Amino acid sequence: MAYGHAVAGRQASRVGRGALAEKMVIDSDLRAAGKVEEEILKEAARHGYCEACRFAIRLALEEGLNNAIKHGNGFDPAKHVEVIYQVGPRETSITIIDQGRGFDPSSVPDPRADENLEKPCGRGIMLMRAYMDEVDFSPKGNTVRMVKRNTGKA
Amino acid sequence: MAGQVRKALTLEVRQAGSAGVVRASGSADIGQCEKLLAALDQLVARRTALIVLDLTDLEFICSQGLGAIITAHLKSRHHKGQIRLVNPQPAVREVLETARLTKLFPIFNDLDEAVRA
Numbered sequence A: 001m002a003y004g005h006a007v008a009g010r011q012a013s014r015v016g017r018g019a020l021a022e023k024m025v026i027d028s029d030l031r032a033a034g035k036v037e038e039e040i041l042k043e044a045a046r047h048g049y050c051e052a053c054r055f056a057i058r059l060a061l062e063e064g065l066n067n068a069i070k071h072g073n074g075f076d077p078a079k080h081v082e083v084i085y086q087v088g089p090r091e092t093s094i095t096i097i098d099q100g101r102g103f104d105p106s107s108v109p110d111p112r113a114d115e116n117l118e119k120p121c122g123r124g125i126m127l128m129r130a131y132m133d134e135v136d137f138s139p140k141g142n143t144v145r146m147v148k149r150n151t152g153k154a
Numbered sequence B: 001m002a003g004q005v006r007k008a009l010t011l012e013v014r015q016a017g018s019a020g021v022v023r024a025s026g027s028a029d030i031g032q033c034e035k036l037l038a039a040l041d042q043l044v045a046r047r048t049a050l051i052v053l054d055l056t057d058l059e060f061i062c063s064q065g066l067g068a069i070i071t072a073h074l075k076s077r078h079h080k081g082q083i084r085l086v087n088p089q090p091a092v093r094e095v096l097e098t099a100r101l102t103k104l105f106p107i108f109n110d111l112d113e114a115v116r117a
Helices: A030-046 A051-072 A124-131 B033-045 B063-077 B090-098 B111-116
Strands: A013-015 A022-027 A080-087 A091-097 A134-137 A143-149 B010-016 B019-028 B050-061 B082-086
Touching: A022 A030, A030 A051, A030 A080, A030 A091, A051 A080, A051 A091, A051 A124, A051 A143, A051 B050, A051 B063, A051 B090, A124 A134, A124 A143, A124 B090, B010 B033, B019 B033, B019 B063, B019 B111, B033 B050, B033 B063, B050 B063, B050 B090, B050 B111, B063 B082, B082 B111
Parallel strands: B019 B050, B050 B082
Antiparallel strands: A013 A022, A022 A080, A080 A091, A091 A143, A134 A143, B010 B019
16 A cells, blocks of 8 residues: 555644545544544545445444544544545445554454343444444454445445 | 534433433434433433433434443433333434344334333
8 A cells, every 4th residue: 555654633634645545643532533534435425335335434434433542542642543545436445553452352242142232332343344344453453444345326 | 414424413302291302313423422421311310211212313323322322221220211212214223223222222113102102
């Protein structure tokens, strides 16, 4: 992937326009996640992704960014979240990297199990897997790469 | 979901007979779900026996929004209260179904039905 230098700041910063992938670096602040969503969903709309596909991308982004900002970086203002994305006519790939210690995704209990239904937390990864076509974590667990294919349906 | 831009989450709380009704509109995204919990908490604090969450105009919900509903449900249980959901849009209903929360929260087609059931 070719992209420029990361620019961290209070505002989402994007570099590498026109390159193979785009990159944004945001603060560990949930409000900053909205800027990432807007950029990626605007591109997805431009490429004609169906409403259900855009909803899925949005949901997975929300969950991935929440995990990165809250659980990964622990809202640490000194830490940032990188989002590398590529929105093409056939598929969208998104990689979210936090600066946390990582975790083992297989250790997260199944939130759909009867005994876990009343737990207020722990649904993010399940929703990402349910709504995206591919979800893979790095061995350390602080990077997640997700792919959504455009079904082409209006 | 025109434009997919995050919309403000607005919450209108009112009484319908003995039930407390929260009408949620917009987007229950990660930056706004605390507002949903705060609105439900208002009714929980009053020991409202039946809380009806009207989802007709809610366009988006994330796991934090689901968590807010579950948290209110757990608090309501202390006074044997109940939460019922009304008329979610198909995409929001799908999130609820994917999480199997329709097993925990009955979904009603309209407000009257939810209040009278």
